[in-house]
Amino acid sequence: MNRLIPLVACCWAVDVHATAIDLGAGVDLAGDLADAKVKQGASKMNVGPTLRVPVRVSLHPVVSIRTDGFLSVQGGQDRIEWAQYNGVVEYQSDDHWTMLSQLGLNVGPEISPWSEKPISPYAGTNIGIAWARHWHSFKGPSAVLLDPDLNDVDSGSNIDPYTDQTVPSVGLHTGVRFKDVLPFAFELELGYKVAFMREAELKKARPTLQAKRTAYGYNPVRVGINAVFPL
Numbered sequence: 001m002n003r004l005i006p007l008v009a010c011c012w013a014v015d016v017h018a019t020a021i022d023l024g025a026g027v028d029l030a031g032d033l034a035d036a037k038v039k040q041g042a043s044k045m046n047v048g049p050t051l052r053v054p055v056r057v058s059l060h061p062v063v064s065i066r067t068d069g070f071l072s073v074q075g076g077q078d079r080i081e082w083a084q085y086n087g088v089v090e091y092q093s094d095d096h097w098t099m100l101s102q103l104g105l106n107v108g109p110e111i112s113p114w115s116e117k118p119i120s121p122y123a124g125t126n127i128g129i130a131w132a133r134h135w136h137s138f139k140g141p142s143a144v145l146l147d148p149d150l151n152d153v154d155s156g157s158n159i160d161p162y163t164d165q166t167v168p169s170v171g172l173h174t175g176v177r178f179k180d181v182l183p184f185a186f187e188l189e190l191g192y193k194v195a196f197m198r199e200a201e202l203k204k205a206r207p208t209l210q211a212k213r214t215a216y217g218y219n220p221v222r223v224g225i226n227a228v229f230p231l
């Protein structure tokens with residue numbers, strides 16, 4: 001009997017703190033804040049959509065581990081620099097068309113002190129990694145960047161020179177979860193992220209021009225909504 005009591009107590013504790021998993025689907029609008037401390041010219045991404053798949057693993061009613069897979073697209077501006085005439089004359093362009101696409105994953109802890117309530121606030125932090133591509137369309141003076149061996153300059157579907165890189169980030173978010181309004185729980189969420197787009201080589205450009213996209217700070221604020229379903 002003395003051995004049975006601790007065993008029953010242990011089983012009761014495991015049941016109380018049983019692992020819960022929530023799967024969600026989210027959509028955001030995110031816009032990049034200009035970084036006044038970084039000399040980045042006109043480089044700045046405008047408001048664009050983000051699709052997210054948040055997954056929470058709760059080992060305690062208050063604390064969970066959250067991961068967010070995401071895909072985002074933003075139009076905006078970056079700065080391209082290159083050199084002509086055997087590197088003697090330097091040029092730059094920051095008025096061409098640019099699109100930033102990202103595919104990544106964020107993970108971090110989240111707390112929800114009143115998770116059992118019909119309306120419950122929550123907050124969390126995360127670290128992330130994303131694959132980022134800057135797409136460009138060059139015309140006029142910047143069209144010199146197009147390598148005719150790699151680009152079909154007469155095709156409207158030609159993918160102009162681009163950059164690829166992995167981008168680490170840190171972020172935070174806060175939101176409010178509503179349980180009794182719809183047949184499923186939904187959340188209103190606000191988030192902020194800090195990342196740094198390092199200088200990157202411009203691919204598919206004329207190699208003799210040594211073209212590069214200059215570095216800039218990427219600090220998006222996002223506002224979104226999540227639908228949440230327990231598994």
